[in-house]
Amino acid sequence: MGVTFSFPMKQTSLSEATLMAMGKGFAITSDLDLGGHLIKGYEQHRTAGLPPLKIAAITNDAVATLVSFVYQYPAAPNQKAAMGLIVGTGCNATIPLQFSKLHKNKFPGLISVQQDWDLLDVGIAVNTEWSINGSASPLRMLGLISRWDDELDKACEAPGFQPLEYMTAGRYLGELARLIFVDFLTTVQGVPPEDLPQGLHQRFGLSTTFLSHFYPGSDKGDILEQLQKEFDLSTDSTFTWTSDHADTLYHIAKAIQTRAAGIVAAATIGLLRCADELPDPSEPVRVGVANGDNVEELVVGYTGGCIQHFQDYLKDTQAFLDFITQEEFAAQGKRIRVKLEPCHDGGITGAGILVPAALASTQA
Template sequence: MRPLISAMASLRDVLVAAIKSLLRGRSVLQAFLAYWTTSSAANSGKKITTSTADFLAEAEKLILGPISGDQLQELSRKLKQQFKDALMTNPACMLPSYNFQLPTGQESGEFLALDVGGSTLRVALVELRGRPVSGSESVIVRMDSFKIDHHVRNLTGRKFFDWMAEKIHQTVAKDSEKGHSSDTPLPVGMAWSFPIEQTSSKGANLCGMGKGFLAAEGLLGQDLGEIIKLSCLEKGLHVELSSIVNDSSATLLSAAYITPSTRFGLILGTGVNIAVHLPVTTIGKPKYGDRPDSWHEKASHVIVNTELGMFGKDILPITRWDELLKKAHPRPDFQPLEQLVSGYYLGEICRLALLDAIPQTGVFGGIVPPSLQTLYSLDTETLSIIEKDNSKTLSSAIQIFQLRHPSSHQATASDLAFLRTLASYVSRRSASIVAASLFALWELKAEADRTLLSALSEGSASTAADRLIAQTETEHKIAHEITTVAFNGSVIENYPGYQKNLQGYIDDLIAGTDAGKGAGIQLAFAKESSLLGAAVALACLD
């Protein structure tokens, strides 16, 4: 009789817990899982101070509370002010490139493009066919990919660029027309994923590369184009590095070639960045450096590398887990926004929260898997797989977690339901902050375009060429319709629900403004954006 009474009491407790959780907006399944996880841990003798439902309620309040309702609009307003200030004076971010001209969509021809990343060198022959060839405006005719392993990263100075030249020669030599050493150099466009001090559309002084690369040793401050040209000449290949772009600018250019409303390029993978096409008047004159008068006479707008990750200091919603991440970071204040949104950090935020939750709630049997004691051991890819599992049993999530983080406690469906919910809070906050950033830049751009158009109509602009008026009017028109944000990167491409959440937050922000009546921001995937963007940048020079 006594076991029956105990079982009935347990069932009653489950029902009470379920009702409480439902009132917080949770599903019946989440409520039952939360209760049984806590109950079974308590019965095993673990000291429990918080139920899983209460911990998740606190986590939701800490992570998502500060970006709910009008608070996200307020965050966007503060970010916009930081962007404005940085555009005028900050030498480390809001950097104007030399790319002022967006593609018309009529550019055509075959171009050699390089994509130099942290783990791969890609060399491609890209054919641009123009917008009239709908659906196949650009085609990668040939591409070779070369792994940059530990050995290659350890090549010092010219040895690295000699290795690059050899790989470029291998690809070009496959085409008899391109494999030549004539006096006419073969123009090359390059997407370079490392710091440089750009001095022209084709000129850039080499800076320290980071990421374990030794290629800059003995070459710091030297012209990157000349280094590559010299290494290629020694392989019998005469090339001219005619255009250099970073990854976010390449994403913008590659999409603008196909979709004329594209004015933003978003990279969201291991890191985060945004490029935006802004009127030149929004940027402080000293930030342009010693550019020739001819550049300023031609440029009404310019692609700006925002270095988005550096923003957000003192205005972002920080939890105790974010503080722990920051405390252990070698450069805690260098990229405040990136620490809350990018793929490098999402898993770590979740790991730190989980270290709190396990002893408090008894989830995962109250036992911390040994691997989770290591910094950054819970990666964002694992969270992505867990969030993707919508099955009742969560069998895929259990399998991948147990494989990557073995423990004396066999992970259960309730354990993974807990982690899945926690991960969803972290990923949704990331999407909301990226949305606030995009919305702030979209508003800033629209305001600047209107100001420039007004100055032109009053005849008070410094240059009033027909070309400038036509371009600005087009910009103004686009600002009141749909603006395309081209995107690329592992998180925004692959994390389940991320794109949908990001678009939803953007739509909500726009709907709360007067501009929301007929205006909008549309996300668009930019496939192979680094190579295609490098080729488009090269074509725009022609």
């Protein structure tokens, strides 16, 4: 069988994986042999009616999404399935990169290539984790990190661990909205903190799921009624929810989502350029197209509940991608597009696809 884990891992082969350190509060420790741990647990509880188990392939969910997308997407002659993107509880991406693009300390311990291949020209699927501890400087330089982001970061299990994810992923967007909303109510409107519902004082007391459907015309109903139902006020409180409060919370959620979509779009463009899938705008466009419409499409397979359901996350990400490519390449007379396409079962099918690939590689 093939197995997909939603964890960063170190791998020397498809069938072996060691968990890396994480900052998301998981109980599993680092330096854990994932495959061995799973087999050991299975064997301890396997009854006579169950078959023996062999793990042929282990992969990260973002890698599995890319594998599945490349395998299944019916690309046209002018298209290329170029990247896998996850925006759910977490935010992550995977893209094939040449070894020449990587520092040598990122090379796998065991590399097997055909005899006539130059190692530095060989591609490898790189699971980015987008940002990691110490990489927030560009975000600060561009003025993207607010005081509420800093407040959220400091309260995390590992402050500074994944700064970009804290600004884009479903695990954190509701909490960011809570911090901003409480600040608005207490600082701008002067509401005594003790008059606010207890849920607004609790970390993660405002969920991303709730905000996903919190907009005028939502099928969940009127936003003021949603707010009143979600956060009951104590009977002795002099504070009452109003339409202005509901509208403010909606605009906070929308602003957070718009920023997240812009960051994900910019990061996607940057990663595609790093992989030489997009040319430098200052240089002549070198991509060739196979149809008369003169369009080159790089297709990104996406999955995750946050990008699908949180306000207009998907629509706005695509709009930002279109705006960036239009601004950078239209003057050169080329219509290059980065297109988002769904790949919702990639974590499952990608692991399955890797099993025969791994077995064929072992036999060879």
